Amino acid sequence: MLTTTDPATGTTQETDIRVTTAAETAAIAESAQRAFESLRGNSREWRAGLLEAMADGLEAHRAELVSVSNAETGLGEGRLNGELGRSQFQLRLFAEALREGSYLEATIDHAGDTPLGHGPDLRRMLFPIGPVAVFGSSNFPFAFSVAGGDTASALAGGNTVVLKAHSSHLLTSRLSFEVLHAAAAAFGAPEGTIGIIFGTDAGRVLVADPRIVAVGFTGSLGAGQALLEIINARDAPIPFFGELSSLNPLIITPAAAAERTAAIAEGLFGSFTLGSGQFCTKPGVAFLPIGPTGDAILDDLSARTAAAGGMVLLNSRISSSLTSILGRITGEGGARVVAAGSDGGPGILAAPTLLEIDADEFTAATAEEAFGPVMVVVRFDTLDQIFRAVDLMPASLTATVHHGSNEPELVRQISDRLAPTVGRLVFNGFPTGVRVSWAQHHGGNWPSTNSQHTSVGVSAIRRFLRPIAFQDAPDVVLPEELRESCTSIPRRIDGSLVLPA
Amino acid sequence: MLTTTDPATGTTQETDIRVTTAAETAAIAESAQRAFESLRGNSREWRAGLLEAMADGLEAHRAELVSVSNAETGLGEGRLNGELGRSQFQLRLFAEALREGSYLEATIDHAGDTPLGHGPDLRRMLFPIGPVAVFGSSNFPFAFSVAGGDTASALAGGNTVVLKAHSSHLLTSRLSFEVLHAAAAAFGAPEGTIGIIFGTDAGRVLVADPRIVAVGFTGSLGAGQALLEIINARDAPIPFFGELSSLNPLIITPAAAAERTAAIAEGLFGSFTLGSGQFCTKPGVAFLPIGPTGDAILDDLSARTAAAGGMVLLNSRISSSLTSILGRITGEGGARVVAAGSDGGPGILAAPTLLEIDADEFTAATAEEAFGPVMVVVRFDTLDQIFRAVDLMPASLTATVHHGSNEPELVRQISDRLAPTVGRLVFNGFPTGVRVSWAQHHGGNWPSTNSQHTSVGVSAIRRFLRPIAFQDAPDVVLPEELRESCTSIPRRIDGSLVLPA
Secondary structure (H helix, E strand, O other): OOEEEEOOOOEEEEOOOOOOOHHHHHHHHHHHHHHHHHHOOOOHHHHHHHHHHHHHHHHHOHHHHHHHHHHHHOOOHHHHHHHHHHHHHHHHHHHHHHHHOHHHOOEEEOOEEEOOEEEOOEEEEEEEOOEEEEEOOOOOOOOOOOOOHHHHHHHHOOOEEEEEOOHHHHHHHHHHHHHHHHHHHHHOOOOOOEEEEOOHHHHHHHHHOOOOOEEEEEOOHHHHHHHHHHHHOOOOOOOEEEEOOOOOOEEEOHHHHHHOHHHHHHHHHHHHHHHHHOOOOOOOEEEEEOOHHHHHHHHHHHHHHHHOOOEEOOOHHHHHHHHHHHHHHHOOOOOEEEEEOOOOOOOOEEOOEEEEEEHHHOOOOOOOOOOOOEEEEEEEOOHHHHHHHHHHOOOOOEEEEEOOOOOHHHHHHHHHHHHHHEOEEEEOOOOOOOOOOOOOOOOEOOOOEOOOOOOOOHHHHHHHEEEEEEEOOOHHHOOHHHOOOOOOOOEEEOOEEEOOO | OOEEEEOOOOEEEEOOOOOOOHHHHHHHHHHHHHHHHHHOOOOHHHHHHHHHHHHHHHHHOHHHHHHHHHHHHOOOHHHHHHHHHHHHHHHHHHHHHHHHOHHHOOEEEOOEEEOOEEEOOEEEEEEEOOEEEEEOOOOOOOOOOOOOHHHHHHHHOOOEEEEEOOHHHHHHHHHHHHHHHHHHHHHOOOOOOEEEEOOHHHHHHHHHOOOOOEEEEEOOHHHHHHHHHHHHOOOOOOOEEEEOOOOOEEEEOHHHHHHOHHHHHHHHHHHHHHHHHOOOOOOOEEEEEOOHHHHHHHHHHHHHHHHOOOEEOOOHHHHHHHHHHHHHHHOOOOOEEEEEOOOOOOOOEEOOEEEEEEHHHOOOOOOOOOOOOEEEEEEEOOHHHHHHHHHHOOOOOEEEEEOOOOOHHHHHHHHHHHHHHEOEEEEOOOOOOOOOOOOOOOOEOOOOEOOOOOOOOHHHHHHHEEEEEEEOOOHHHOOHHHOOOOOOOOEEEOOEEEOOO
């Protein structure tokens, strides 16, 4: 039987969950395939209702979900309550997007003469793709796990989902699954609409299964690469939407440091220690100007860091990895520890740690993601020093600029330089906390993600859809949204966008 | 020096083109990278003008381009004139899409209270990605080659392009490049906006080059897989948009066969022999009912096939491959030759060939794509026989149904069964001839393509774009399209689609 550990106490207990066998995994994929076939005929309105039923189910089991999750993650009830709210919000936002209908990209070109001769009637829209494998992440037991955004966006698109439970919160995963599964069953969804598997080997079997048509993954670069290798060895390669690693550089201009010294220090400390620093959007590297205002921010950060107690990590693998990485960043990476909090006490704890390095000493070895409450402060004099260091970093999900009230040219320069490789640029704020909305993009160049799509926000649904075009089709074969009579959703007709009547 | 062959005569001559060295390829990629940086500041209107200047350049050199191409491809002046028109049309259609602006997916969520607390201001749109490698295909020396759709869509997105010339039409590739390059230079585009390389090894070097951020490819499954292997070995994997192989099943219902016997035979013969059958959308397998009307269509097809002369193939590799494949389809594949045209005469010729097999004898070995004027007719009694055979085929770009005037239920059943794996479903028409328009989709499941995007039509631009979100950004860093003041393009604002003022 698999075990689960309470990281706040370090206590490990055996669960009644065992590794899913290869035969069981195949049967679950088969069931997902059958459910996908039977879901085809259902309307967008039906799917919106399904998502809302799942959100309602999560709310009805809030206390139990938060309690079980807290005992496996040590993230605290406040955070977990908020995160469970986010899981529900995501489901409801996709329900809204389904009803609105733009995501279908419904497009009609009527038959007619063109400069290239007669053109047939063409009608294109996006369709679901099939059973999607979703790998839960360790650090968001609700919002990026079984009840998370990949599940919501894949189901919203009309697909079915097979979840790979994260080993770090097995009981949370199972309970989340049971709640969603019961809600789906009560709503009338077929068995196989969502399924779950346990164990690393089962995950490998799942990704290789010919019925699986796409993979959503949030986790480490190494684990992501291992899955990519399995995908590359398949007879038919499938899309892998991975969110893998991110340093999230944050730049504080001299004017910003002077204007908002205390606020920046307070906000930055909160951001790099939020969730014990186990956020994919944690600012791992902060550029701070050399000089008195920069010193003042560093002093403030140092005092907060030194005064902080040990922070609970999600599991012992993250803990030992963090120790190794800290060794490398302070060793070959050349950074100095300027402040460290306590790491005493029971449980799997990390001491919050603030490191410092001069911009000219920054190397690729300093630019390693440390998953935990650790941040490297890079002291700079000139913009060129910042840009040189940024060029040594892998691409990130986010970059952040704290700027003064009157330096438009400087802000533009920094933005133009950072934008090309990241997914989101934050101004006078902090990258942790990712708004779930229509305009969000949670992505960035490799290795932060490997995709041109997002895993947060409405457009995440695009990952699990594909176009089909119908040429001169009789109405009877067309989905309602492509029939001449439909006026309920935005469509592009003969090149012009037409809003609902 | 590399050689070029006139397939209509079989005459081979030395060109003055040599294989691009690895150092030259790297320099061309570097130049593309520099040009990309310098293009960033240019407007959509500027890029629309660039595309139109390129289209004008192609028109100004029409006679020369068609003449050079005809001597390398044997496709004939009529076809090549039409195809050159299509290349221009594609460029102009993307110019139109640039001015319209929807393709940017500009989305704004204003700051405000949300069920999850305060939400920051978020503004997302799509941005260009960098230098794109485009591999020209053999069978469309204009529309899917140097002056083709991948080039047009990559440039439209604001990217730069490095072309890999197809070995089968080197002089056409170079001339097309010179025309486009001169038009771009005259328009004021920086050197490196488009570049070209020659030789298979140079293509491999290009795909491995760290400056290349995506690959557009139309060609064989084997060549595509070889490029995918190079991509998988890169430090940073990049998207590969490949269009690889397609059988394009076509079904003729008994009612259709009875209602339009002669028209179907005539159209089908034209479709499978168009361009000597060297179309990725050629119907490779046609299902024809057992019985007198099916026999009548087969007789008509046979007579047309037997009466046809040898058809010029693009090169000797296609010719020898076609001979091998025909051997396998008639050997292990079990199909019988029912009619074959002549293959006498000078040049690289194929005899148009019609094969037949009973549906119950159809196996995976019968389902091999034969790139040339070859079609397998499958005789059936029941729908189940068709579906069993289709299940043995790899996924295709298209599927086609010829149905009678009053069999809605049958049409729906066939459509529902074929739609899930193809990119385009054609009704009472033929799959060859792909309309270039807003609603087109030229794609399909592996191995027809490996992507959820199209390579024909306006949405092809999405392959070469990625989102960036700006959080609480000052106007000075925002592109014009994301500023509050912009009302010239469709945008989604706080969840609602807003059309231009």
